[in-house]
Amino acid sequence: MRPVEALLRVLRDEGVTKVFGNPGTTELPFLDALVDAPDIEYVLGAHEGSLVAMADGYARATRRPAFVSLHVAAGLANGLVGLLNASRSRTPMVVTAGQQDRRHLVQDPMLSGDLVGLAAAAVKHTFDVRHAPDLPLLLRRAFRLAVQPPAGPVFLSIPMDLLAEDTDVELPARSVVWPPGPASGVADAVAALGAARDPVIVAGDGVGRANAVAELVAVAEALDAPVFHQPLFDGIDFPTTHPLYAGMLPGTNAGIRNELAAHDVVFIVGCHAFMPHHYTPGPAIPPGTRVVQLDDDPAEPGRNFAVSPGLVGDIRSTLAELAGRLPRRPGGRVVRQPDVDVHYGSVPLEPLVAAHAVASGLPEDAVVVEEAITTGVLLRRVLRQSRPGSYVHTIGGGLGSGIGAAVGTRMGEPTRPVVAVLGDGCALFGLHGLWSAARYDVAVTFVVMRNGEYRTLKETLDSWDSRATRAGRYPGLDLGELDFTKAGDFFGIPSLTVGSAAELRDVVAKAGGRTGPLLVDVPILGHGS
Missing domain, CATH: 3.40.50.970 (Thiamin diphosphate (ThDP)-binding fold, Pyr/PP domains)
Known part of the structure; x- marks a missing residue:
């Protein structure tokens, strides 16, 4: 099959039914191929900034990588803010930009540029596709990398003449890869949390991404522990209706330290701990407080403070195992949320x-x-x-x-x-x-x-x-x-x-x-x- 046909086959294999794009000349071979692909809708955006945000929202809603098609250096530059947001929020997507025709790339043609260099700071990984036979394999890699913890956008630069080639390329089969299992060290975490005088939990956005909210609720109820959302959380990581919900942590180290000070053990789950907004002196973790941390990203535990233990593995299955092994404390704790006193009236509104x-x-x-x-x-x-x-x-x-x-x-x-x-x-x-x-x-x-x-x-x-x-x-x-x-x-x-x-x-x-x-x-x- 031709390179552009292999691209469409990979998209179908990955469950892609929408392409989020804003095209230019370098994307025309792809657009032309979509004429014969009625099962793949091209969703047009008027500007790449909002377009990448559309793909981000779609990927989170469907829990599948979104596919984005940008136009050379200019379109990629316009989309960088969305890619930076997707990287921070760990949203899986595969992003392509058409590169200028390789046959005159040495002349620095209009809108050409170092696409890989431009994208590198904003994405998880980049691929510079230079040969048609490499395209199917690199697309397979990109979709796989996009969902591997930590998830995020993966970028491919694809020359327009490469997509237009009438060359036969081989399409490797889609791999079936089992996700990581529960973390090792659960017994140590059970011992640390079970012996705590007054434990507290920080629910990070990794909990919501892992669809592990119910499992975290079970852990919190076993410990009878209050639960904070991470600062400026991206999604529902713990029900805000639950009696153990304590609200959102502040966006400064001093504020976080003050909220955690009454607790001897902090269990941090699925959180890039911590991303303060404004600087305040001192660490986020109070002196003498023990931290137990669970994440699917091996770079997280122990990144900014000592943890004992730090667990790396699938968040949902690890929490389920923890909930099943933790001794249950007497329940009944109710975290009191501050009363909100409002008076409705006419605009302008408070x-x-x-x-x-x-x-x-x-x-x-x-x-x-x-x-x-x-x-x-x-x-x-x-x-x-x-x-x-x-x-x-x-x-x-x-x-x-x-x-x-x-x-x-x-x-x-x-x-x-x-x-x-x-x-x-x-x-x-x-x-x-x-x-x-x-x-x-x-x-x-x-x-x-x-x-x-x-x-x-x-x-x-x-x-x-x-x-x-x-x-x-x-x-x-x-x-x-x-x-x-x-x-x-x-x-x-x-x-x-x-x-x-x-x-x-x-x-x-x-x-x-x-x-x-x-x-x-x-x-x-x-x-x-």
Whole structure:
């Protein structure tokens, strides 16, 4: 078979039914081949930033690697922020970019470049495909590497003339590889946790990725131990409705240390421990505290602090074994969440009131895709979700992912209502994702929290007693008056501006009955209001 036919065969073998792409000349041999592949849909994005975010959301929703097709150096550069986010969130995807024709590559033709060098810092692994017979094998490797712990995006540079070759290439069979089994050392972990005076658990995003939430709940209940989510978690790693749920750890070493100080043993599961946001002196782990750590990535245990023991293996099966071997403590602990006192009224809304209205209105089976810096942290305080996959965020921090991720999430889980909660600054970064939402009529309720500023940066300056704070002037941090309903009009998406918290709650409550996108503009109070 020809190289491009081998590419299509590999995609089918890997269960790929959608290609997320933005094409150029170098991708034309691939697009031409898709004419005879009606089982593989080409999902077009207007910009690579939102496109890669769509693939990220889709991969998480389907629990399969997504396939992305970018265009030479320029398209790859535009997609780098999405690849950085996918790497941080450990989302499996296989990403290709068409390289210029090899026959004149020595002349440095238009849009050519060092694609592998450009991608290397943002992905897990790169392949520079130079010979047609290598393409099928390297594609097999790429899909396998993308899911191996730690999962992440894998990149291939493929010259356009290579895909167009009329050369017969051999397609190796797809390997069947059993996943890792339970970690060794479980007996040591049972002894350490069983002897603890007051153990505590940190649930990392590896728990959700491993579909191991139920197993972690069983461990927590056996220990009667409170459970914290990792800072700025990407998904539901422990039910926020459970009486042992203690909330999210703060994003500083000092804050984490303070939360863990009362406990003699900390069990950290599936967590890149820890990724602080702001610097504070000292370590995250309190002095004298013993750490037991479990991860499927051998680089994690002992990375930033001593562990005893550190376990490496499949998270779900290891937790199941732990739960079965741990002696059960008398239960009954209930972790008290801080009361949230809100008063609904007219816009502009307090950010906490807006977050509460969204949480109160959510349909039971909804997925929340969150990229709202100010309101998002507050939303985590009031959301009560138990089903894995019900919350989507990227810990990567590259802005502009939310709209695309919501579109991809709904494409991957078309039976679940999807509500995207977006900050206005974040929405501006990824606004072109609305084009795909409209084109494919994707039923997402986009809720934009609009304060016309980068409020979180102003508050950070305030915490420093900055010159900007004293002067009452914050250069570069104001967006001005915005009206997102005009963006909805431009892209052909129905839109509205809510007038009260109750209206916002009611609009969100109807998300499950929508058959197309809706853009909701929510005026909220800004800094100093």
